[in-house]
Amino acid sequence: MKIYVCVKHVPDSAATITIRDGSRIEENITFLMNPYDEHAITEAAGLRSQLPDAEVVAVCVAGPAAENTLRSAMAMGADRSILVVADRQIDSMLTARALQAAIEADGTPHLILAGKESIDAEGMQTMFRLARYFGMPAATNAVKISLEADGAVVESEKEAGSRDILRLTLPCVIGAGRGLNTPRYPTLPDIIKARKREVKKIDLADLDVSSPGGKTEILSLAPVAENREPREIAGDAAAAARELVRILKEEAKVL
Amino acid sequence: MKKIGLFIEFKDDEIKPANDGMVTMAQGDGHELFALVVNADAAACRERLSAYGVSAVVDITAGGGAWHPDGWADAVVQAMNACGIETLMGLTSPQGRDLLPRIAAVLDAPLVMDCVGVDLDRNVARTTQYSGKAMAEIQLTGRHHIYGIRAGAVSPAPRAAAAEVHAFSAVEPTASGIEVLSTRPGEAGTVDLAEADIIIAGGRGMKSGENFKLLQDCARAMGAAVGASRVAVDEGWVPYTFQVGQTGSKVNPKVYIACGISGSVQHFAGMKSSEMIIAVNKDPGAAIIGKCDYYIVGDLFEIIPEVTRALGAAG
Numbered sequence A: 001m002k003i004y005v006c007v008k009h010v011p012d013s014a015a016t017i018t019i020r021d022g023s024r025i026e027e028n029i030t031f032l033m034n035p036y037d038e039h040a041i042t043e044a045a046g047l048r049s050q051l052p053d054a055e056v057v058a059v060c061v062a063g064p065a066a067e068n069t070l071r072s073a074m075a076m077g078a079d080r081s082i083l084v085v086a087d088r089q090i091d092s093m094l095t096a097r098a099l100q101a102a103i104e105a106d107g108t109p110h111l112i113l114a115g116k117e118s119i120d121a122e123g124m125q126t127m128f129r130l131a132r133y134f135g136m137p138a139a140t141n142a143v144k145i146s147l148e149a150d151g152a153v154v155e156s157e158k159e160a161g162s163r164d165i166l167r168l169t170l171p172c173v174i175g176a177g178r179g180l181n182t183p184r185y186p187t188l189p190d191i192i193k194a195r196k197r198e199v200k201k202i203d204l205a206d207l208d209v210s211s212p213g214g215k216t217e218i219l220s221l222a223p224v225a226e227n228r229e230p231r232e233i234a235g236d237a238a239a240a241a242r243e244l245v246r247i248l249k250e251e252a253k254v255l
Numbered sequence B: 001m002k003k004i005g006l007f008i009e010f011k012d013d014e015i016k017p018a019n020d021g022m023v024t025m026a027q028g029d030g031h032e033l034f035a036l037v038v039n040a041d042a043a044a045c046r047e048r049l050s051a052y053g054v055s056a057v058v059d060i061t062a063g064g065g066a067w068h069p070d071g072w073a074d075a076v077v078q079a080m081n082a083c084g085i086e087t088l089m090g091l092t093s094p095q096g097r098d099l100l101p102r103i104a105a106v107l108d109a110p111l112v113m114d115c116v117g118v119d120l121d122r123n124v125a126r127t128t129q130y131s132g133k134a135m136a137e138i139q140l141t142g143r144h145h146i147y148g149i150r151a152g153a154v155s156p157a158p159r160a161a162a163a164e165v166h167a168f169s170a171v172e173p174t175a176s177g178i179e180v181l182s183t184r185p186g187e188a189g190t191v192d193l194a195e196a197d198i199i200i201a202g203g204r205g206m207k208s209g210e211n212f213k214l215l216q217d218c219a220r221a222m223g224a225a226v227g228a229s230r231v232a233v234d235e236g237w238v239p240y241t242f243q244v245g246q247t248g249s250k251v252n253p254k255v256y257i258a259c260g261i262s263g264s265v266q267h268f269a270g271m272k273s274s275e276m277i278i279a280v281n282k283d284p285g286a287a288i289i290g291k292c293d294y295y296i297v298g299d300l301f302e303i304i305p306e307v308t309r310a311l312g313a314a315g
Helices: A035-048 A064-075 A092-106 A126-134 A188-195 A237-251 B018-026 B042-050 B069-083 B094-107 B212-222 B230-234 B265-271 B287-291 B300-314
Strands: A002-006 A009-011 A031-033 A055-062 A080-085 A109-115 A138-147 A151-157 A163-169 A173-176 A199-203 A214-223 B003-007 B032-038 B056-061 B087-091 B111-119 B124-129 B134-142 B145-149 B164-169 B178-184 B198-202 B225-228 B255-259 B276-281 B294-297
Touching: A002 A035, A002 A092, A002 A126, A009 A064, A031 A035, A031 A064, A035 A055, A035 A109, A035 A138, A035 A173, A055 A064, A055 A092, A064 A080, A064 A188, A064 A199, A080 A092, A092 A126, A092 A199, A092 A214, A109 A126, A126 A138, A126 A173, A126 B094, A138 A163, A138 B094, A237 B276, A237 B294, A237 B300, B003 B018, B003 B069, B003 B094, B018 B032, B018 B042, B018 B087, B018 B111, B018 B145, B032 B042, B032 B069, B042 B056, B042 B164, B056 B069, B069 B094, B069 B164, B069 B178, B087 B094, B094 B111, B094 B145, B111 B134, B134 B145, B198 B212, B212 B225, B212 B300, B225 B230, B255 B265, B276 B287, B276 B300, B287 B294
Parallel strands: A002 A055, A002 A109, A055 A080, A080 A199, A109 A173, A138 A173, B003 B032, B003 B087, B032 B056, B056 B164, B087 B145, B111 B145, B198 B225, B198 B255, B255 B276, B276 B294
Antiparallel strands: A009 A031, A138 A151, A151 A163, A163 B178, A214 B134, B111 B124, B124 B134
């Protein structure tokens, strides 16, 4: 049985983003695995022990540098990985088709996991498209997954902590949320072991993918200016508190 | 002129206030606005939707009235097709995150989530990327265009129209692989962070989960929601549903009060679009002091109770 985990290679959220040509970012910064995908990998590694002969395969669509992210995925528990090498940024519609083609060429999925969203493009949609292309059910923001003989019971977190308890037929696609687990960060032996594991590379151009429904294209990208002018509210605690309440009432007009 | 579909969200049978801003965003250039209401009292919200320019309310019945993510997505698609709607807007709320991508997948249509602006004539969306560090203008190409709108991105502006209610019964979709076993409610009276007008959040400086009671009391007095930084969540002081930031809720309230939060890049990724940021921190060198509108350097354990007291006196 195969569990596929879709991971994304994203800029470190602490990195300074520089924009080039008004439409893309300077990629000479630290990239790592999308944080939500760490929950997906950790969950897959845990579920593997419940399934007979299960194998966890990490899949990524990105430039060649994403091999690092796949090494991290393998250090965190994936048995092997597939990198669909793309020489340009592609949108979520095409990414979903590339993931589907790569998974289909590799094996029959029992379960597909992914992070619920990526922290760079924040598109929140690739896993749903992948599920649709496969004809599988999908659930997002999963905070609990229980595998049963013929399905998966997923607790999907909604507004203000409410949850939908869903039963999905298998195979299915599940988007991991922050509350799913605590990511298992690799030890040095894990990292060394991961170096020996396979990263199979496929060229995007060699996969038969197209996106007839349409596309999204970035017209422009501009830095968001930080233009606040901090002013101090002085005085002792009581005076500062009164001034804060005045600001809420008279300036922000929220009271 | 286009027909614009607006997926209207309800909470506890009441229309969510955040819909007003979304409808406002769709006004302009004489677009025809269709409110799509699924399994809710469409007649009761007709007046409110009319006040913001909606000219038709489509009262959709799906799956015998019960919630089902695939069933609802399918019903919205059917209603769009029946009305000739090719552009859809909805909120980037927990429900919108579950529904809009499903609708986009069914239609194989481009979707941009968390839009802060849309140009419906050119099919261009504006949204932030890279943890709020960059603003992107994104062109949508194809027959259908779908936009998830950030709550509070636009202030509601009334525009009178006279909406008519049209009933629409969705055809039962083919078997879905999802069975909704139950829905477990969240904590009663909790304000959802993403749609709150005021948020008061605590970080490392709170020192314990018990101390969050200070923020709860203050929040109650000002009608705010309580948030937290990742540190406070990782320490187990509050559940992760409180977390604001990169891997928590992205919020844009009118006022964000950060108590004992140093202001990491990851925290700012979740709250930098707040209209006003007020920091309470005992460390004058904390990063947040340089990136806020107002700050108080002092002990939050003295200041916050004083704020609660002052609110009591003012109220």
